[in-house]
Amino acid sequence: MTFTPKRRWPAIAGSVTAAALVLTGCSAGGSGNSDGKTITWLVDNTENTITYAEKLAEDFHAANPDITVEIETRPQGGDGDNIVKTRLATGDMADVFSYNTGSLFQQINPEQNLIPLTGEPFMDNVSESFTPVVTAGDNAYGVPVGTGSAGAVLYNKKVYEELGLSVPKTWDEFMENSRKIKESGTAAIIQSYQTTWTSQLFVLGDFANVAAANPTFAEDYTANKVKYATDPAAVKGFEHLEEAYKAGLFNDDFASTTYPQALERLANGEGAQYPILSFALPELKVSYPDQLNDIGLFPLPGDDPAKNPLTVWLPGGVYLPKSTENVEEAKKFLAFIASSEGCESQTEAVGANGPYLVEGCDLPDDVPTAVKDMLPYFEDETRNSPALEFLSPVKGPALEQITVEVGSGIRSAKDGAALYDADVTKQAKQLNLPGWN
Structure with a gap:
């Protein structure tokens, strides 16, 4: 199965903060390379990322014995x-x-810090849907790693079948399903606030519904013409988070549950539904291969069952900093990543948790059930929207802390949305965006 992107998505921006860290390193493709060069690759520390990074490094080294790739890791979030x-x-x-595309990419000052890749032959393999989200000024700076994904609800199909539930197409249907799941003694909606970034999906994953209700929202948001707290469609992500908390639909230990624990509960049917990014699927495959096809996927529901669109994420990027002393070797490695x-x-x-954005890359026929659920939304552009961070440079850094508060009953949905608007305003002013100063 080959995915051919139909839409050219624009470039965007996002945010970063600062700290000190211990990095771990491991060599892939050999224990050393006294006769050649060793290059280092910094990736996040999820099991899925480390697994595919080590495989890429190993296979690259097999094709290029004079270059060894050493993996370094960093935390997420x-x-x-x-x-x-x-x-x-x-x-x-x-x-x-490796790092984010879109808004966060813009905030690492790519023109100052990164080596441009425009004109490199391997960039011809990169889908034109991807290039804009790693572009700053006149140049592109990254190649995609991983696949397209979605902000959606992963659900345990066995639990649904046992309770006679159907996939919901509206928020009211989702809440009704969740109440029935809770009554059965199973955690209806898994939340994992110990891993704070996971708290954002009720808001971020709802953006396709916002775009369906207001097609110009991203443009107006960038121009400071609309706000989360005052737009009736945009505020619903915060309201839904608050409503689900107040209905007692979360796992009892949501505040201390981690992302890996949440995946375990989903796989084992101890929790039925988990709003999360679908890049969780390869991690489920690695840790719970026997349960992988028990997991399905549906969009976060809105109000209109006739639309019910999916919010999609573009893959992360792999970049070359200007500080590297191994430019040619590093470019060779990027060319390998951006190849079949x-x-x-x-x-x-x-495995593959969505479509690759590299030309000539096919998906196997035996992709997980949740990927099969997702692909129709990718293949029909009227049934999806990129997440807001791929359409606007405006993204505040404090959303994950705010959504933890709203989802814990500490702050109301209205106050959370207003606080996020204030957070966004600071970020937009730092970016010197028109209409914000």
């Missing part, structure tokens, strides 16, 4: 953002590093 920003600022970045061989390495390592 805000701490990881801090590491990337700090290491770029101090000239201590790895030879190659690179896609095959990733699929072999962790």
